[in-house]
Amino acid sequence: GNSVTQMEGPVTLSEEAFLTINCTYTATGYPSLFWYVQYPGEGLQLLLKATKADDKGSNKGFEATYRKETTSFHLEKGSVQVSDSAVYFCALTGGSTLGRLYFGRGTQLTVWP
Amino acid sequence: EAGVTQSPTHLIKTRGQQATLRCSPISGHTSVYWYQQALGLGLQFLLWYDEGEERNRGNFPPRFSGRQFPNYSSELNVNALELEDSALYLCASSGGRGQPQHFGDGTRLSIL
Numbered sequence: 001g002n003s004v005t006q007m008e009g010p011v012t013l014s015e016e017a018f019l020t021i022n023c024t025y026t027a028t029g030y031p032s033l034f035w036y037v038q039y040p041g042e043g044l045q046l047l048l049k050a051t052k053a054d055d056k057g058s059n060k061g062f063e064a065t066y067r068k069e070t071t072s073f074h075l076e077k078g079s080v081q082v083s084d085s086a087v088y089f090c091a092l093t094g095g096s097t098l099g100r101l102y103f104g105r106g107t108q109l110t111v112w113p
Numbered sequence: 114e115a116g117v118t119q120s121p122t123h124l125i126k127t128r129g130q131q132a133t134l135r136c137s138p139i140s141g142h143t144s145v146y147w148y149q150q151a152l153g154l155g156l157q158f159l160l161w162y163d164e165g166e167e168r169n170r171g172n173f174p175p176r177f178s179g180r181q182f183p184n185y186s187s188e189l190n191v192n193a194l195e196l197e198d199s200a201l202y203l204c205a206s207s208g209g210r211g212q213p214q215h216f217g218d219g220t221r222l223s224i225l
Contacts, residue, residue, distance in 0.1 A: 034213060043117075043203055043216040089156065099169055099210050100146065103156040 002027045006090045006104025013111050019077040021107045023064075023090035026071065031092040033057075033066055033073040034101070038087045047075075047088070080111045115140065117217035119204050125223045126194050134189040134220045138206030144168075145187040146207070146214055147179060151200035159202075162187055191222070199224045 007022040025031065032051045036044040048057030053068035062077045073090060090104040118137045126132050138145050147159040158171040162181035176192040185206075191198055201221050205214035 032213075036216075041218075043119075043218040044205075046213050046215060049213055093214070094210070099144065099161045099163070100158040100171070101148075101156075101205075101214055102158075105155045 002031070002092065002102045004090050004092055004102050004104040007107055008105070009087075010108040010110060013080055013109070015082055015111055015113050016079045017111075019075070019080045019084075019109070021075040021088055021090075021109070023073045023075065023104060024071050025073065025090075025092050025102075027092055027094075027102075029094065031094040033064070034091045034093070035062070035064055035073070035075050036089045036091060036103075038089065038106070040086075044089065051094075080109070082111050082113050085109055085111050117204055117206050117215055119202075119217035119220050121220060122218070123221045123223070125225060127225050128194055128196060130194050132191045132194060132198075132222055134191075134202050134204075134222070136187045136189070136204030136206075136217060138185050138187070138204075139215055142206035142208050142215075143185055144207045144209065145181055145185065146205040147187070147189050148203045148205065149173075149200045150203055150219070151197070154200075156203070160189070194224050196224050198222060 003026045034049045035047040037047045048059040050057040050066035056065045064075045087106045089106045091101045120135045144163040149157045161169040179189040181187045201219045203219045205216045207214045
């Protein structure tokens with residue numbers, strides 16, 4: 001079946017620190033992969049995406065590379081800011097998922113000044 | 114361009130009542146998805162509508178139902194409300210299978 005396993009949080013970092021949030025997946029077929037971010041009291045915002053192996057998605061300094069050989073899509077940012085504090089979700093769709101997104105459990109990131 | 118809009122923002126009901134949540138997709142999007150985000154349970158897929166038809170359904174009881182209108186807007190109905198239905202209900206829309214889903218800010222449903 002389809003599933004996403006995401007690094008458990010919470011993650012607490014100082015401003016300008018390096019961020020990695022691990023995400024691995026199980027899927028049939030060739031899924032598209034996404035990272036979404038949820039700020040307090042809001043819905044989910046699409047952060048970045050990758051639709052095929054070796055694609056790199058990037059946005060707002062965040063990056064993630066679709067690694068088919070390791071079934072991974074780890075999120076990275078070189079220098080986090082206080083404004084990056086939010087919950088981050090890894091997700092997949094496509095293949096045999098019948099339209100729906102499969103989400104990881106989310107990782108709470110808190111960045112201190 | 115307007116994003117996905119959901120109404121109401123908050124809804125307070127009592128056990129046994131019925132709730133109706135509404136969603137308007139991004140213009141040009143024909144697919145609408147509903148998800149439940151309950152505390153401690155993560156994001157759970159509820160329903161997928163495309164071109165007015167229900168295409169897929171998550172593992173929820175039949176008292177969760179919905180529909181999609183000709184203008185692609187959608188309603189989620191929850192009958193016989195239970196305390197555990199308290200959650201944030203998120204609607205998303207997309208332009209097709211495999212395309213990114215774009216989310217609204219959700220309806221917070223509280224059951225007293």
